[in-house]
Amino acid sequence: MGRRRGVMSEQFKEELAKELGFYDTVQREGWGGIRTRDAGNMVRRAIEIAERSLSDKR
Numbered sequence: 001m002g003r004r005r006g007v008m009s010e011q012f013k014e015e016l017a018k019e020l021g022f023y024d025t026v027q028r029e030g031w032g033g034i035r036t037r038d039a040g041n042m043v044r045r046a047i048e049i050a051e052r053s054l055s056d057k058r
Contacts, residue, residue, distance in 0.1 A: 008046060016042045 006013075013031075017023040022038045034042075 012046070013042065016045055020045065 008016075014023065014026070017026050017034075017038075020038065020041055022034055025033050025038075
């Protein structure tokens with residue numbers, strides 16, 4: 001099974017990790033080193049940003 005290409009850019013993911021406080025873990029261990037909770041919070045924050053962006057365009 002091939003790897004799926006991510007929807008979020010690497011830069012955006014890094015910005016979210018910095019904002020949420022676990023970027024140091026990403027630097028040390030890579031994305032596989034973050035907790036499931038951190039990954040969920042990152043996705044939740046990305047959705048909030050996308051929703052705000054869509055509502056601002058209306």
